[in-house]
Structure formats: structure tokens, C-alpha cells
Amino acid sequence: MLLLLLLLRFSGAGVRMKGGLRLVVLLMLSVESSSLSPPGKPVLLGCRSPEKETFTCWWKPGLDGGLPTVHRLYYEREHLEGTHECPDYRSAGSNSCFFDKNHTYIWVDYHVMVEASNALGNVPSDPLKFDVMEIVRPYAPENVTLMVEEKQESPYLHIRWKHPSNTVSRSGWITIKYQLRVKQENSNDWKNYTSGTQMGFSLYSIHPGVVYEVQVRCTLDHSSWSEWSNTTFVKIPNCEFQRPFAPFVALQLVVKIVKRFLLPPVPGPKIRGVDVQLLKSGKSEDVLGALIVNQNFPPMVARKDQMEEYLIVSDGGEWLLPAPLKSQKKKKSSFIPAGFHLDSQCKESTPSQVQENKDEMKSSSNLEQKQEFSGINFAAADLQKGASENFMQRLPNSGYVDIQRQENIVEVDGILVDYSRVKEVNGDNVFILQKENVPLSLDVQRREESMSEDYSRVKEVNGDNVVLLNPHMTGLSKIGVCTDLSSDGYVDTIPAPSLI
Amino acid sequence: MAQRRTNGSKLLMTVLCVVAACRAVPVTDLLDRASQRSDRLHSLSTMLTQELKMPEMAPLCLTISAAFSVQVVTNSPSRLQDSHFPPIGRVIMPRPAMCHTSSLQTPNDKEQALQVSESDLLSLARSLLRAWVDPLLVLSSSANTLPHPAQNSISNKIQELQEHSKSLGDGLNVLSGKMGPAAQTMSLLPYRGGNDLGQDKISKLINFQFLLSCLRRDSHKIDSFLKVLRCRAARMQPEMC
Numbered sequence: 001m002l003l004l005l006l007l008l009r010f011s012g013a014g015v016r017m018k019g020g021l022r023l024v025v026l027l028m029l030s031v032e033s034s035s036l037s038p039p040g041k042p043v044l045l046g047c048r049s050p051e052k053e054t055f056t057c058w059w060k061p062g063l064d065g066g067l068p069t070v071h072r073l074y075y076e077r078e079h080l081e082g083t084h085e086c087p088d089y090r091s092a093g094s095n096s097c098f099f100d101k102n103h104t105y106i107w108v109d110y111h112v113m114v115e116a117s118n119a120l121g122n123v124p125s126d127p128l129k130f131d132v133m134e135i136v137r138p139y140a141p142e143n144v145t146l147m148v149e150e151k152q153e154s155p156y157l158h159i160r161w162k163h164p165s166n167t168v169s170r171s172g173w174i175t176i177k178y179q180l181r182v183k184q185e186n187s188n189d190w191k192n193y194t195s196g197t198q199m200g201f202s203l204y205s206i207h208p209g210v211v212y213e214v215q216v217r218c219t220l221d222h223s224s225w226s227e228w229s230n231t232t233f234v235k236i237p238n239c240e241f242q243r244p245f246a247p248f249v250a251l252q253l254v255v256k257i258v259k260r261f262l263l264p265p266v267p268g269p270k271i272r273g274v275d276v277q278l279l280k281s282g283k284s285e286d287v288l289g290a291l292i293v294n295q296n297f298p299p300m301v302a303r304k305d306q307m308e309e310y311l312i313v314s315d316g317g318e319w320l321l322p323a324p325l326k327s328q329k330k331k332k333s334s335f336i337p338a339g340f341h342l343d344s345q346c347k348e349s350t351p352s353q354v355q356e357n358k359d360e361m362k363s364s365s366n367l368e369q370k371q372e373f374s375g376i377n378f379a380a381a382d383l384q385k386g387a388s389e390n391f392m393q394r395l396p397n398s399g400y401v402d403i404q405r406q407e408n409i410v411e412v413d414g415i416l417v418d419y420s421r422v423k424e425v426n427g428d429n430v431f432i433l434q435k436e437n438v439p440l441s442l443d444v445q446r447r448e449e450s451m452s453e454d455y456s457r458v459k460e461v462n463g464d465n466v467v468l469l470n471p472h473m474t475g476l477s478k479i480g481v482c483t484d485l486s487s488d489g490y491v492d493t494i495p496a497p498s499l500i
Numbered sequence: 501m502a503q504r505r506t507n508g509s510k511l512l513m514t515v516l517c518v519v520a521a522c523r524a525v526p527v528t529d530l531l532d533r534a535s536q537r538s539d540r541l542h543s544l545s546t547m548l549t550q551e552l553k554m555p556e557m558a559p560l561c562l563t564i565s566a567a568f569s570v571q572v573v574t575n576s577p578s579r580l581q582d583s584h585f586p587p588i589g590r591v592i593m594p595r596p597a598m599c600h601t602s603s604l605q606t607p608n609d610k611e612q613a614l615q616v617s618e619s620d621l622l623s624l625a626r627s628l629l630r631a632w633v634d635p636l637l638v639l640s641s642s643a644n645t646l647p648h649p650a651q652n653s654i655s656n657k658i659q660e661l662q663e664h665s666k667s668l669g670d671g672l673n674v675l676s677g678k679m680g681p682a683a684q685t686m687s688l689l690p691y692r693g694g695n696d697l698g699q700d701k702i703s704k705l706i707n708f709q710f711l712l713s714c715l716r717r718d719s720h721k722i723d724s725f726l727k728v729l730r731c732r733a734a735r736m737q738p739e740m741c
Contacts, residue, residue: 053610079608105608107717133720170741172731173610173724175539197739221720222543 037065038121042114044128047135051167052106052174052220055099055132056092059114059125067118073097074115078108106132136223139164141178141199141216146234148206155236157182157203161216164226178218179225185211185233208238530675531730532740537668538625538723544661545716551650551657552709599714600691601631606721613728619682621725626672628718629665631689636662638695639711646708647701661715668722 040062049055061071073086086097113127143162148155163176178195182203195201195216206212212235215228606624607613616624640662643655676683697707734740 101609101611107606107608107721131717133717170731170738171610171614172728172741173613175727221723222539222546 036067036120039063039065039067039069039116039118039123041123042071042116042125044112044114044125047110047112047128047130049104049132049136050139050164052132052136053101054104055135056096057099057112057128058092058096061095061116062123064116065118065120067120069116069118071095071114071116074113076111077105078110079105104132108132136220138167138176138218138220138223138226140227140229141218142229144214144216144229144232146212146214146232148234148236154204155206155208157206157212157214157234157236159201159203159214159216161199161229163199164218167220174220176218176220178216180214180216181228182212182214185213206236208236211235527675527678528730528734528737528740530671530678531726531733534668534671534675535723535726535730537664537671538719538726541661541664541668542716542719542723544657544664545712545719548654548657548661549709549712549716551654552648552705552712598710599717600635600693601628601689601714601718604628604631604687604689606725613724616725617682618729618732619676619679621729622672622676622679622683623685623687625722625725625729626669626676626683627687627689628722629669629672630686631691632665632715632718633669634691635693635711635715636665638691638693638697639708639715641695642697642704642708646704648705 042062043060045058045060047055047057057073059071059073061069073089074083075086076083086099087103088098088100089096090098091100092098109129109131111127111129114125116123116125141161141164143160145160147158147160149158150156159180161178167174167176175197177197178199179192180195180201181190181192183190184207193201193203211233213231213233215231217226217228219225604624604627606628607616613621636658640655640658643651643658646654648654693707693711697711698704731741
């Protein structure tokens with residue numbers, strides 16, 4: 001057979017042979033060994049661009065037909081004349097073709113095919129048509145490092161990694177986004193987290209003594225995801241965290257015992273003259289009744305020494321009553337921090353204007369605390385006497401209205417929870433509510449306020465969110481209060497002082 | 501009297517300064533916002549092309565192949581050993597070389613892109629974006645009656661595409677105003693595909709897929725150009741790159 005092959009080679013090399021003789025040789029070859037044939041059809045497996053600048057194509061050879069077979073890759077490209085051969089068969093390994101930066105163009109179509117040839121013939125593969133954009137797929141991120149850090153006795157896992165090795169450019173040409181997954185060693189339950197373009201992530205929900213596995217992968221410009229990085233393991237230590245616990249636990253226990261058995265119980269919240277049960281029942285007429293139960297409100301005497309009226313509005317956990325409030329003495333009130341960006345119109349309005357006033361409420365000139373809060377959970381209406389400041393700072397997550405009168409400082413906790421269900425305010429008094437739908441409606445005049453998504457303004461007093469402010473004395477306009485308080489028995493949160 | 505006047509004018513000056521300062525949103529911020537929108541646009545168009553490529557197409561392909569006996573190429577060449585189409589009966593899909601925006605000269609690799617001037621990059625992005633206003637309308641109306649199992653999801657995404665495209669266009673208009681007259685020029689790339697995508701189910705799907713592949717390419721271009729611009733404009737902020 002070797003002899004025949006040599007003979008064939010010679011014929012190929014240019015030694016003159018008659019066509020017939022050649023055919024005879026071929027026939028002999030094929031008879032001699034039936035395994036000699038043209039090559040099998042190669043299969044183009046696919047192409048990949050890891051960084052949007054170069055790409056590689058791979059193929060799988062078919063059976064070689066018993067003869068030495070050569071594979072060649074040919075391509076055509078949009079905006080390029082003619083057919084060209086692969087520029088580099090080596091860099092990416094065997095059965096591959098590497099297109100370097102000079103040969104890679106994006107947003108144009110490549111038409112690629114591989115041809116297998118041996119002495120007996122050429123066989124092309126099926127072609128592949130693609131745009132480099134479609135074949136982008138980065139490599140996995142590298143150097144995934146895990147560090148257990150301790151903060152205030154609760155450990156958290158800080159995961160860090162590097163971008164895939166070949167994507168160093170910082171020119172904005174590529175945008176890599178990461179995703180990681182974590183699981184406990186003996187479970188099959190991966191939890192996925194997205195990290196955006198950040199190359200670090202902190203995981204807080206970890207348990208001491210457990211081994212965690214972490215993997216990271218990435219995508220380039222919304223391309224296909226890379227492979228997952230090699231798994232990195234970490235064991236969360238549990239020894240050193242326990243020591244501080246012991247004394248703390250003991251202390252907490254002691255405090256608990258003292259609170260429970262030694263100290264008097266904390267009184268529940270109430271507003272005098274308000275029937276809480278009626279309020280809770282949720283019917284609008286009942287609520288109204290509940291609120292006006294006690295008709296014996298103190299006369300609305302203008303008090304010169306009562307200056308401070310303000311509402312504190314905030315999102316429970318983050319809310320901190322700022323110091324300036326405390327220092328407010330004879331200033332205009334209606335401080336409404338956070339969420340509500342009150343504008344000055346409200347402040348200056350006269351009572352009659354107030355009712356037509358459809359603008360947002362505003363904070364007082366001194367207390368323009370614009371803190372952003374994600375929700376409005378409660379409001380505290382506080383009346384501050386001249387020198388005494390009896391407002392309550394409460395940061396529960398539930399809402400409440402803290403209504404204080406001169407002597408009777410009644411803190412009403414939970415009232416706002418009920419009030420939070422006021423749906424409509426049709427009158428002069430409006431209360432801040434949570435955004436819960438409640439079928440209550442008070443006979444309070446409607447005020448339309450505009451409200452942005454982050455609750456920074458009151459949109460509609462008429463809607464689910466209602467805010468209210470400081471009632472003020474009729475006739476006294478420059479208090480910074482947005483609504484009127486009629487003295488007909490509605491809950492008067494603040495006996496309006498006549499002040500400026 | 502004079503006192504009041506100077507006070508008044510001082511107040512006026514302060515107000516003017518504040519207004520002027522407030523109104524001047526820095527270009528880097530605008531570019532960042534625009535990039536986020538274009539990123540979302542590209543993400544949507546990529547998802548759409550993937551959603552449309554479904555085994556659902558297989559029976560269609562068989563029909564076409566039988567009817568026209570054409571040789572074909574697979575439509576998902578990129579994934580190794582990943583073919584949504586059966587080996588028999590594939591259809592020739594029109595390739596994006598025939599898109600209505602293909603006449604626009606754009607950079608085709610990283611080096612070229614990095615050499616284009618800022619105003620040209622912006623102008624290219626704007627031209628591409630504007631070229632899609634009409635086709636998106638056609639896509640949107642076709643999506644309502646698209647004979648495809650994921651029709652609802654596709655329709656929603658197209659709707660979102662339209663909204664993002666509109667607001668990105670507005671944002672780029674503002675940006676171009678800040679970047680000089682060269683950025684204001686736009687090339688006109690009219691869509692001449694008519695108002696519907698075909699009468700029968702097969703051509704409708706094919707044309708839909710074709711338009712989406714054009715859109716994916718163009719949205720990628722817009723996204724890449726804007727991100728290169730953003731990086732260039734934000735020299736002091738490496739996180740923008």
C-alpha cells in the first residue's frame with residue numbers, strides 16, 4: 001500500500017503519467033484498502049470572541065478516509081472582496097482558526113467554512129454565518145477571593161474577583177457585568193446574585209461553621225454568559241464570635257428580667273376623648289364619631305408662647321429627629337422633614353388661601369430638612385411650648401401621631417396606624433398616612449397635593465396618602481401651616497397659637 | 501429706597517445664579533444616563549432575538565424547504581453545538597447586510613471606534629436611533645398579531661423598546677445641544693419596508709426576525725458608541741469605563 005501511495009505522490013508531483021495509469025493506481029489503492037476515501041465532512045463547531053476584538057473558530061474533522069487530510073478554513077466578509085483563508089491556524093490550537101485584531105471586524109457578517117482535503121478529494125463543511133457581536137462570550141472571571149469579615153459580631157463574607165484576563169482595556173469599548181452564586185457545601189441549592197459592574201460583593205446571610213462555595217461568571221455587553229469560575233471554598237469560623245456573646249447575653253437577660261418584673265408597665269397609647277375601638281372598626285362614620293367623642297377641647301386661645309408646631313415625618317428606622325427642632329423656640333413651625341419637600345407657599349398662606357392651596361407643604365424656613373425617606377410611616381405632630389419641648393422622638397416602624405397639648409401631653413402611639421387608614425381627607429385636618437387603602441374618610445376638606453414617587457411631596461390629600469400638618473388658628477396665617485383648623489370639634493392637634 | 505433696590509437686585513442675582521447652576525447638568529451625567537438607557541435597549545433587543553428563535557420555527561422551516569427547496573444556514577451559529585434548527589430544512593434568513601441602516605458608515609472595530617470624534621459618535625448614535633422610530637411602529641403593530649407562542653412577551657418588550665428609544669432620543673438631543681454643531685448633524689436612513697411584515701405566517705415571522713436582528717446590531721452600535729463617549733468624557737471617573 002505504501003508503494004502505491006508513493007506512486008500516487010509521484011504522480012501528483014508532476015511526473016508525467018497518463019491519466020489512465022493514474023486511474024488504475026487509484027483503483028488499485030481503493031481495492032487494496034477499502035478504508036481509503038475522500039475525507040469525511042468536517043463540522044464547524046462554532047466561533048467565539050472573548051473580548052470583542054478577536055475571535056476563534058473551531059471545527060471537528062470528519063473521518064480522514066485513511067489519507068493525510070488537511071483542513072483549511074475560508075471566509076468571506078461583508079464589505080470585503082473575495083474569499084480569504086484563515087490568517088492563523090496555530091495560536092488557538094489544533095483544528096482552529098484565530099482571527100487577530102487586524103482581521104476582526106464587528107457589525108459585519110462573516111461567512112466561514114472549513115474544507116477537508118486529502119488526495120482523494122475536498123469536502124466542504126456547512127458554512128457558518130455570523131456577526132462577531134453574536135459570538136461574543138468572555139472568559140470566566142479570575143482570582144476569586146473570599147474573606148470573612150466581622151462587623152459588630154455578625155460575620156459577613158466579602159467576595160472579590162478580577163475581570164477575565166484578556167479584558168484589560170479601559171476605553172469603554174466593553175462593559176462587563178458579573179453574576180455570582182453561592183451555596184453551602186453539602187446542599188445543591190445555589191443562590192444567585194447579580195453584581196453589575198462591581199468586582200466585589202458582600203454576603204451577609206452566612207452561618208458560622210459552614211463551608212460555602214462560590215462561583216462567579218460574567219457577560220460582555222449582554223452577550224452569552226461565560227463559564228463559571230473555579231469554585232472557591234471558604235469556611236466561616238465560629239469560634240471567636242462566641243466569646244463576646246456570653247456577657248451580652250447575660251446582660252440582655254438581666255435587662256429583660258428587670259423590665260418585666262420590676263419596672264411598671266408602659267402605658268398603651270391613647271388620645272383622650274377618642275374611642276380607639278371605634279376607630280379600629282374602620283367605618284368612616286365611626287371614625288368621625290370616634291374623633292369627635294370628646295367635645296371638650298380646650299378653647300383655642302392664642303398662645304404667644306407656643307411657637308413650635310411641626311410634624312415630623314419619616315421612615316421608621318432611618319429617621320432621626322434633628323437637633324434644630326429642639327432649638328426651635330419662637331419660630332415658625334410646620335417642620336416636616338424627610339419625604340416631604342414642602343415648599344414655601346404653604347407656609348405663607350392665609351387660611352383662606354390654604355384651602356385653595358394645591359401646592360405641596362413646605363418646611364419652615366429654618367427647618368428645611370430634606371431627608372430622603374423611602375416611605376412615610378408616621379408623623380408626629382408636636383406642639384412645642386415656648387420653652388418646653390415635649391415632643392417625642394420615636395422611631396418605630398409603625399406610624400403614630402404624637403399630639404401634645406399644653407399640659408396634656410398625650411402621646412398617641414398607634415393612632416396613626418389607625419389614621420393611616422384614612423383614605424380621604426375632606427376637611428381642614430389631614431393626617432399623614434401610610435399608603436394603605438382604607439375605607440375611612442373624614443370630613444376634611446380635600447387638598448390636592450402632588451406627590452413624587454419617593455414620597456417627597458404629598459400628592460393628594462384625597463388619596464391613599466394623606467398628609468397633614470399643623471392645624472393652626474384661623475386668622476393666624478403665618479405659621480407655616482398648610483391647613484385651617486376649624487374649631488368645630490375636630491381633633492385639634494395644636495391649639496393654634498397666634499404667632500408669626 | 502435705594503437700600504431696598506440693592507437688596508432686590510442681590511436677591512435676583514442669587515436666584516439667577518442658583519437657577520443657572522441647577523440647570524447645568526454635567527455632560528458626564530447625561531452620558532451616563534444615556535448609556536444606561538442604551539444598555540437597556542440592547543438588552544431588550546438581544547432578548548427579543550433569542551425569544552424569537554425557537555424550535556417553533558422548525559416545522560415552518562420544513563414547510564419552506566419543501567416549498568422552495570433552498571439550501572440554508574443555521575440561525576444560531578454562535579453557540580458551540582447549539583442548534584435550534586433541525587439539520588433538515590433550514591431557511592435562508594435575510595442577513596443584516598440588507599438592513600435599512602446598513603448604508604451608514606460606522607466604525608467596525610475598536611481602533612476605528614476610538615478614533616472617531618465625540619460629535620461624530622454622538623451623531624452616529626442619534627442617526628441610528630432615529631432610523632428606528634418608524635420600524636419600531638411597524639414591529640409593534642405586527643407584534644400584536646404575531647403567530648408565535650411568546651407573542652405577549654414579545655409585544656411587551658417591543659413596547660418597552662419604544663419607550664426607552666423615545667426617551668433616549670430626547671436625551672441625546674439635549675446632549676447634542678451641549679456638544680456643538682457637529683454633533684447636531686444627522687444622517688437620514690429611511691425605512692422603506694412598508695407597514696406590514698407580510699401576508700402569511702411564514703413571511704411575517706421571517707421578516708420580524710430579520711428586523712429584530714437589524715435592531716440588535718444597531719442597538720449594539722448605539723450602546724457601544726455611547727459607552728465609548730461616556731468613558732472619554734469622564735476622565736476623572738475611571739468607573740465610567
